[in-house]
Amino acid sequence: MELEGGKQKQQGRLILLNMRRSAAPSQLQGNPFKKPKFISPARSHPSPNEEVAKLNSDIKLFEVAANKNNFLQPQNDPRTCNFNLPTKECAKGINHGDNYREKYYLEASTKTTLDLHHTGTGYKLKELEKIEEGQTMMIGGKEIEVMGIISPDDFNSGRCFQFGGGCSAILSSSQAAKKCFSNPFKSVCKLSSKENKQNSFQSCKPRHDPYAPNSLVMLRPDKNHQWLFNKNCFPVVDVVIDPHLVYYLRPHQKEGITFLYECVMGMRVNGRCGAILADEMGLGKTLQCISLIWTLQCQGPYGGKPIVKKTLIVTPGSLVNNWKKEFQKWLGIERIKIFTVDQDHKVEEFTKSPFYSVLIISYEMLLRSLDQIKNVKFDLLICDEGHRLKNSTIKTTTALISLSCEKRIILTGTPVQNDLQEFFTLIDFVNPGILGSLSAYRKIYEEPIIISRQPSASEEERELGEQRAAELTCLTGLFILRRTQEVINQYLPPKIENVVFCRPGALQIALYRKLLNSQAVRFCLQGLLENTSHLICIGALKKLCNHPCLLFGSIKEKESNSTWDESEERNLYEGLMNVFPADYNPIMFTEEESGKLQVLSKLLAVIRELRPAEKVVLVSNYTRTLDILQEVCKRHGYAYTRLDGQTPISQRQQIVDGFNSKYSSDFIFLLSSKAGGVGLNLIGGSHLILYDIDWNPATDIQAMSRVWRDGQKHPVHIYRLLTTGTIEEKIYQRQISKQGLSGAVVDLSKTSDHIQFSVEELKNLFTLHESSHCVTHDLLDCECTGENHTGDSLEKLPVSRNCQLGPHQQKSDSLKPLSMSQLKQWRHFPGDHLNLTDPFLERIRENVSFFFQNITNQTTAI
Numbered sequence: 001m002e003l004e005g006g007k008q009k010q011q012g013r014l015i016l017l018n019m020r021r022s023a024a025p026s027q028l029q030g031n032p033f034k035k036p037k038f039i040s041p042a043r044s045h046p047s048p049n050e051e052v053a054k055l056n057s058d059i060k061l062f063e064v065a066a067n068k069n070n071f072l073q074p075q076n077d078p079r080t081c082n083f084n085l086p087t088k089e090c091a092k093g094i095n096h097g098d099n100y101r102e103k104y105y106l107e108a109s110t111k112t113t114l115d116l117h118h119t120g121t122g123y124k125l126k127e128l129e130k131i132e133e134g135q136t137m138m139i140g141g142k143e144i145e146v147m148g149i150i151s152p153d154d155f156n157s158g159r160c161f162q163f164g165g166g167c168s169a170i171l172s173s174s175q176a177a178k179k180c181f182s183n184p185f186k187s188v189c190k191l192s193s194k195e196n197k198q199n200s201f202q203s204c205k206p207r208h209d210p211y212a213p214n215s216l217v218m219l220r221p222d223k224n225h226q227w228l229f230n231k232n233c234f235p236v237v238d239v240v241i242d243p244h245l246v247y248y249l250r251p252h253q254k255e256g257i258t259f260l261y262e263c264v265m266g267m268r269v270n271g272r273c274g275a276i277l278a279d280e281m282g283l284g285k286t287l288q289c290i291s292l293i294w295t296l297q298c299q300g301p302y303g304g305k306p307i308v309k310k311t312l313i314v315t316p317g318s319l320v321n322n323w324k325k326e327f328q329k330w331l332g333i334e335r336i337k338i339f340t341v342d343q344d345h346k347v348e349e350f351t352k353s354p355f356y357s358v359l360i361i362s363y364e365m366l367l368r369s370l371d372q373i374k375n376v377k378f379d380l381l382i383c384d385e386g387h388r389l390k391n392s393t394i395k396t397t398t399a400l401i402s403l404s405c406e407k408r409i410i411l412t413g414t415p416v417q418n419d420l421q422e423f424f425t426l427i428d429f430v431n432p433g434i435l436g437s438l439s440a441y442r443k444i445y446e447e448p449i450i451i452s453r454q455p456s457a458s459e460e461e462r463e464l465g466e467q468r469a470a471e472l473t474c475l476t477g478l479f480i481l482r483r484t485q486e487v488i489n490q491y492l493p494p495k496i497e498n499v500v501f502c503r504p505g506a507l508q509i510a511l512y513r514k515l516l517n518s519q520a521v522r523f524c525l526q527g528l529l530e531n532t533s534h535l536i537c538i539g540a541l542k543k544l545c546n547h548p549c550l551l552f553g554s555i556k557e558k559e560s561n562s563t564w565d566e567s568e569e570r571n572l573y574e575g576l577m578n579v580f581p582a583d584y585n586p587i588m589f590t591e592e593e594s595g596k597l598q599v600l601s602k603l604l605a606v607i608r609e610l611r612p613a614e615k616v617v618l619v620s621n622y623t624r625t626l627d628i629l630q631e632v633c634k635r636h637g638y639a640y641t642r643l644d645g646q647t648p649i650s651q652r653q654q655i656v657d658g659f660n661s662k663y664s665s666d667f668i669f670l671l672s673s674k675a676g677g678v679g680l681n682l683i684g685g686s687h688l689i690l691y692d693i694d695w696n697p698a699t700d701i702q703a704m705s706r707v708w709r710d711g712q713k714h715p716v717h718i719y720r721l722l723t724t725g726t727i728e729e730k731i732y733q734r735q736i737s738k739q740g741l742s743g744a745v746v747d748l749s750k751t752s753d754h755i756q757f758s759v760e761e762l763k764n765l766f767t768l769h770e771s772s773h774c775v776t777h778d779l780l781d782c783e784c785t786g787e788n789h790t791g792d793s794l795e796k797l798p799v800s801r802n803c804q805l806g807p808h809q810q811k812s813d814s815l816k817p818l819s820m821s822q823l824k825q826w827r828h829f830p831g832d833h834l835n836l837t838d839p840f841l842e843r844i845r846e847n848v849s850f851f852f853q854n855i856t857n858q859t860t861a862i
């Protein structure tokens with residue numbers, strides 16, 4: 001039997017070793033077996049305290065056969081047995097039977113698994129086959145105790161490695177109670193002192209009536225929980241969500257609050273108090289958290305005593321005041337005192353005053369005030385848009401990890417499972433150590449899962465990877481909750497999504513051709529340039545798609561720079577100025593020079609005309625592009641407001657509120673997706689135009705979700721503008737193809753800098769398709785000739801997210817990026833199609849080569 005990879009281990013016999021104590025050298029002589037020892041129930045069923053200590057320790061796991069030719073030798077860890085394990089060559093000498101289906105494990109303060117086929121332990125194989133549970137043996141000078149047999153299922157799923165193997169900490173608390181204690185609760189809630197009795201009489205009653213109709217009552221703690229957390233034996237009291245809030249809560253929100261409560265109370269995962277609420281955008285994660293905070297601040301299951309005194313909410317700068325507003329919206333200003341940190345309100349004010357119970361701070365401010373914040377004892381920590389904590393080396397993550405608060409919640413609308421490293425960081429942040437060390441996680445989960453996804457994976461590797469993925473999902477699923485947009489569709493108006501392929505202007509085509517013929521692009525395609533050179537070329541093409549004047553501005557800027565002569569960009573921009581008209585003035589740019597701008601201008605005009613009371617959110621990834629769009633607003637006399645990275649945090653909510661107000665005269669909200677793409681509620685607008693496209697579909701999806709949310713009164717129209725035949729189409733295709741989804745979907749900060757391109761891909765990126773109406777449609781393999789293909793019902797197609805955690809994760813997910821096959825199901829038609837029923841599309845068709853359209857929640861009147 002070979003030792004490589006995970007698959008062969010199925011034939012091996014694995015033992016989890018319990019190093020009980022070092023043996024004297026003399027003990028190593030003679031028959032290494034000792035008689036099986038009696039193991040007291042107390043040893044196999046540790047006390048709750050021992051159990052908790054065990055869960056918290058950083059247990060090292062060693063899966064002997066998991067590492068290709070490379071056994072782990074944990075010599076430096078004093079807690080770890082140091083076995084003289086054989087090399088692959090050495091192991092080959094052992095005659096292994098094929099009938100070893102069972103796995104044995106030994107358990108103790110340090111646990112490790114040992115493949116009995118590769119003994120190196122001084123025992124004969126025959127002797128090892130006879131090992132029984134409870135038996136002790138001597139290995140490497142240590143006395144080892146056999147604790148049990150690992151079933152093939154437990155091994156394949158990786159369950160046996162969790163928390164050191166033997167007693168999984170991932171138990172529901174009732175399971176844990178059964179497993180860990182025989183009957184330790186006899187005295188639970190017997191009032192031991194006079195004081196307790198008094199307390200119990202004072203606050204025994206639930207704060208709200210648990211028997212009232214529609215009451216939302218939290219799960220009562222079981223005996224194990226009481227044993228751990230009710231040391232004073234207070235009477236158990238029902239925790240009931242304030243009926244004032246329950247009245248407004250949607251069903252999924254009630255479920256979410258129950259979930260959060262059980263997580264932070266340590267009821268779902270024994271002794272762990274973290275949770276990830278990953279509901280899709282707009283599902284009201286804020287309200288769910290506010291309900292939780294309010295509940296825990298006033299109530300608790302033990303004598304009714306509140307669980308939380310102080311809560312820290314960390315959120316992107318643009319959302320600090322949104323949180324405050326939501327608190328006021330749902331709880332009024334009296335019930336709970338909120339402190340928001342900004343330029344004029346420093347953390348010190350919060351720390352000095354006993355008045356406030358909730359501190360809301362931006363991630364940036366947190367870093368600046370970390371020392372003061374560390375001085376406050378927070379009982380609950382909420383990280384909004386917490387997918388940014390995916391990297392444990394970034395400052396924000398380290399800062400947050402350094403806070404001692406153990407009840408931690410991450411909120412994110414962006415899926416978190418696709419990158420297994422980042423997934424680990426998020427999980428490890430909310431429930432530190434739950435997946436073991438990073439290296440153990442890599443061996444047990446990441447490696448087998450990744451290997452199993454490779455086309456060359458054997459059947460066994462695939463099976464092992466799938467089982468490990470399933471186990472990981474099952475384990476983390478206890479404290480991750482994600483619901484999709486469908487749960488609130490019924491409360492929302494229709495949504496009409498359009499992908500609009502805009503014909504490039506003549507100047508754009510001429511410049512595009514020139515750029516593609518440049519020395520820089522040619523060198524890129526021959527693989528002759530540095531890694532980053534293609535990024536400069538891509539950047540120039542993207543600018544050109546937005547408007548030629550942006551490119552003009554860049555060249556002028558670069559030319560005036562002293563390093564211009566040596567700069568790589570020279571090779572790209574050489575001769576480009578000659579393509580612009582001699583008297584070209586970027587400030588006097590025209591709409592005709594850019595296909596998208598022409599379409600935008602007409603679109604704004606028709607919205608204004610047909611829906612004078614409605615407003616538009618206009619999104620770009622670039623501040624310079626927003627400047628141009630702003631200029632267009634000015635030229636047409638449209639009232640606008642703007643939020644980008646330069647907007648002071650203290651003003652952001654004011655701007656949002658102003659726009660959302662029905663009294664506002666603003667017609668357009670200019671939004672930088674980087675600054676305000678996440679979390680904002682822009683329900684004042686019912687038309688959203690994405691002027692440019694990002695490599696990461698999540699950025700675009702986040703931005704598009706700003707208007708189709710609870711509170712929206714009008715049907716929502718979304719327009720995604722792409723320049724036909726250009727790099728924008730290619731980026732879109734990448735977004736909706738598998739390749740684009742495999743990694744980038746998790747990460748809002750990912751840009752082209754993080755994406756590797758093959759020369760083949762670069763060739764495709766650097767091609768202009770001048771004769772196609774829509775390259776994306778050409779690629780769809782659609783039988784239609786592009787003539788008003790109405791598509792089949794979307795429901796027919798299962799939505800599958802390309803997720804590294806495997807097929808069991810693939811739930812319907814309305815906000816996941818589209819796939820090519822789904823796009824094919826959308827209605828689609830060329831711009832010159834005769835029967836355009838949509839009056840908005842009708843008006844812009846002149847500059848459009850192709851449309852895709854999809855309607856959600858369709859009613860007759862749109």
Ligand SMILES: Nc1ncnc2c1ncn2[C@@H]1O[C@H](COP(=O)(O)OP(=O)(O)OP(=O)(O)O)[C@@H](O)[C@H]1O
Pocket residue numbers: 248249250253279280281282283284285286287326329412413678679680681705709710711
């Ligand atoms: N039960 C409800 N009834 C009415 N409005 C609600 C309800 N729950 C939430 N809302 C409103 O829906 C809007 C969206 O909620 P919220 O901002 O919490 O979404 P989110 O899940 O945080 O989304 P994102 O991921 O985009 O941040 C808010 O204006 C909020 O007040």
Ligand SMILES: [Mg+2]
Pocket residue numbers: 285286384679
């Ligand atoms: Mg939010």
